[in-house]
Amino acid sequence: MENAIAGADLIKMGALIGAGLSATGMGGAAIGVGHVVGNYLSGALRNPAAAGGQTATMFIGIAFAEALGIFSFLIALLLMYAQ
């Protein structure tokens, strides 16, 4: 009786491990966003006059990089709460 693991518990365990694994995907998005902003800043400090015109492009880049991290976060949320 002690070593009988209920199937529902096993599924819950697998889902939580999967949620943790998929949440690591957000780290990739963090690297991506940091890369975009860092490169924007290093360019902007070399040529501050041209920086203002590129702010919109930077935000578009951030948005594209961030969306992929949000996808993995969403998978984590679905695994944890939508069963």
Add this chain to the structure above:
Amino acid sequence: MAADEIATGPKLKIEPMEQFVVSPIFGDGPVNWYTPTNVTLWLFIAIVSIVLLMVLTTRGRAIVPTRGQSIAEVIYSFVRGMIVDITGEGGLKYFPYIMTLFLVILFTNVLGLVPYSFTVTSQIAVTGLLAMAVFISVTVLGFVKNGTKFLKIFWITEAPLALRPILALIEVISYFVRPVSHSIRLAGNMMAGHAVIKVFAGFAAVLAAGTPLGIGLIAPVGAIMAVIGLEVLVVVIQAYVFTILTCVYLNDALHPGH
């Protein structure tokens, strides 16, 4: 189990997703398409505040603007500048649509930060509808304006000829993923930030009961304040990002060659 006997203190019970449940305002019957829910209520409050800000404050048309009028003028010229920057003067024809999108998303996002309120844009049904509306109207507009030349956005003439079919396949896939990423980005960001605040609030509840004089409350409450400060930034940026991506897609439809 043994763990339950040891834990005599207050239980750590965190339900961060509870705040996103759509429920009817009157009673608790089933939710049909006509049922007034908390989504309806907060969307209505958002629209009333937009009307108050944009219509009532600018009614005087003062040369020296009042406080409310200058806020309305700043928002107006901000969106106008965004459209001119990205799509050129030709995009100004679609200014009302883009301004409406920006205002609705901005106001529902900001109202969602009020404690005990409901964030309408955290529902994928809402953001998905907005994104599909943008996707369908931009696609139809592209074909109406350019005919079959609109398909040139999938055929990249700068690339070597051998690569073009593969690139075209990738471009077609990324074109159809647009509404998905467009909607999930907004809903996901709203959901993530609010869920983080709720998790810290759960810590605060435990520490308030579990430490002498509730002194442990300081850490989570400070964290909540910091996260809310970040959230104010995020909600405005996400409204901006949604609108600016709409402008980018509109630009693809108006000038497919570039």
